[in-house]
Amino acid sequence: MGTTTSAASHAAAPTAGGTALADVLVPWFRAHARDLPWRRPGTTPWGVLVSEIMLQQTPVARVEEPWRAWLERWPRPSAMAAAPASDVLRAWGKLGYPRRALRLHAAAQAIATDHGDVVPADVETLESLPGIGTYTARAVAAFAHGQRVPVVDTNVRRVVARAVHGAAESGAAAARDLADVEVLLPEDEADAATMSAALMELGATVCVARGPRCADCPVLDRCAWQRRGRPAWDGPVRKAQTWAGTDRQVRGRLLDVLRGAPGPVVAEALEAAWRTDPGQRARCLDSLLVDGLVEQLADGRFALPGEAGDVG
DNA sequence: AAGGCGTGGCA
DNA sequence: TTGCCAAGCCT
Numbered sequence: 001m002g003t004t005t006s007a008a009s010h011a012a013a014p015t016a017g018g019t020a021l022a023d024v025l026v027p028w029f030r031a032h033a034r035d036l037p038w039r040r041p042g043t044t045p046w047g048v049l050v051s052e053i054m055l056q057q058t059p060v061a062r063v064e065e066p067w068r069a070w071l072e073r074w075p076r077p078s079a080m081a082a083a084p085a086s087d088v089l090r091a092w093g094k095l096g097y098p099r100r101a102l103r104l105h106a107a108a109q110a111i112a113t114d115h116g117d118v119v120p121a122d123v124e125t126l127e128s129l130p131g132i133g134t135y136t137a138r139a140v141a142a143f144a145h146g147q148r149v150p151v152v153d154t155n156v157r158r159v160v161a162r163a164v165h166g167a168a169e170s171g172a173a174a175a176r177d178l179a180d181v182e183v184l185l186p187e188d189e190a191d192a193a194t195m196s197a198a199l200m201e202l203g204a205t206v207c208v209a210r211g212p213r214c215a216d217c218p219v220l221d222r223c224a225w226q227r228r229g230r231p232a233w234d235g236p237v238r239k240a241q242t243w244a245g246t247d248r249q250v251r252g253r254l255l256d257v258l259r260g261a262p263g264p265v266v267a268e269a270l271e272a273a274w275r276t277d278p279g280q281r282a283r284c285l286d287s288l289l290v291d292g293l294v295e296q297l298a299d300g301r302f303a304l305p306g307e308a309g310d311v312g
Numbered sequence: 313a314a315g316g317c318g319t320g321g322c323a
Numbered sequence: 324t325t326g327c328c329a330a331g332c333c334t
Contacts, residue, residue: 055330062320062329096318103332133332153330172314173331200330209328210323239315240326252318291317 021163021219022186022195028218029198034205037064039197045119045144046111047071052136052143053104058095060204066095077119078112080105084306089293090259098255098293102305103131121145134178139196148192150181155203156196160184162207166224168233169209250274250284255293264303 033039038051050070054063070091074080080088085105092101107129111119119140120126126137134152141147154170160180161170181199185192206213214220214230225231243249253273258265274281285302288294295305 052330057317057329057331058319059321059329094319096320097331099317100332131332135331139330151330155330204330241316241328243318243326246316248317248319255318 020186021184021222022191022198024218024222025198025202026186026191026194029194029201032205033197033201034060036060037068043144044075045121045140046075046077048144049107049119049132049136049140050104052139053100053131054095056100056136057097062095066091066093074108076112076117077108078117080108081112084309085292086304086307089255089304093259094256099291100131102292106130107132119144121147123147123149142193142196146189146193148185148187148189150178150185151196151200152177152181153200153203155201155207156181156199158209159199159203159207162212162225163219163223166228166231167235168225168231169235171235245276247280247284247287250280251288251293254281254285254288258294258302258304263307264297264301266301270302 037043038047047067051063051067054067054070073091074083083105085102088101088105089098092098095101110129111117115125120129121141121144123137123141126132126140127134132140138149138151139153141149142151152173157170157173157177160177161167164180164184181196184199185195202217202219206217214223214226217223220226254270257269257273261269270285271278271281274284285294289296292305295303295307297303297308
């Protein structure tokens with residue numbers, strides 16, 4: 001049984017023949033964590049929530065500037081709730097997946113009206129808000145409110161797949177993932193949140209998807225994948241996402257026209273955005289209307305939601 | 313429960 | 324160049 005002199009002396013049971021993963025990763029994180037703006041002292045739970053939404057499927061480097069601008073413009077949920085959705089979508093710019101912006105706007109309205117303008121700390125309550133799922137709810141609970149809950153994203157699943165299960169990749173997300181990570185968390189609340197951040201950081205900077213930098217890994221000597229000789233992934237290969245000519249590309253073009261315009265636009269302006277296939281263009285415009293990302297006015301023109309002052 | 317949903321950087 | 328990928332969510 002390995003006793004330890006680290007701060008995480010009440011960590012989860014050590015693995016056979018060594019200290020717990022947290023005893024290594026928590027100090028490693030304190031020494032090597034990137035200085036990201038939403039990690040700085042004084043970041044509010046609202047700031048953490050905004051960062052988590054922006055970071056969904058989006059690289060850190062692209063999020064830093066928009067995040068700063070958003071928190072300055074809308075420092076509290078009620079501030080964003082008071083803005084029209086069109087302002088939020090324009091501020092979202094080209095971050096991608098604009099439904100995230102729409103859902104964040106709706107979440108801000110729910111927080112402002114139902115939760116006293118305070119970002120909830122309870123995982124279940126967080127998960128009830130639009131755009132907040134399994135990962136984001138726990139990330140906010142842990143990083144904004146210091147709770148001891150497993151935070152499992154793609155980085156954490158990859159680190160656990162390798163270090164614990166000895167597999168090159170993690171495969172599809174499973175219900176088991178939360179329990180897998182929970183047992184790795186130290187008992188201490190603050191240390192547990194740091195451990196979650198450390199697992200994510202390790203996956204983002206060292207134990208990366210392609211070309212892992214094992215020589216720099218703080219847990220190399222206890223990595224099951226390493227121990228097994230780093231076998232190649234033998235599970236199902238994930239399908240490559242297509243792009244050129246897809247509805248996603250067309251929707252992006254249409255929305256880009258509306259973001260760039262000062263107000264409502266005529267139908268011809270949208271037709272010019274995609275002449276390749278008028279049928280596809282019409283179908284995509286319809287799907288944007290269904291999603292609430294676009295509105296059609298009584299005069300036939302199209303606009304971002306709330307732009308004409310008909311909402312909120 | 314697979315598949316749809318933006319965008320841009322990098323190897 | 325082209326394919327892969329980056330702190331998911333929703334249906």
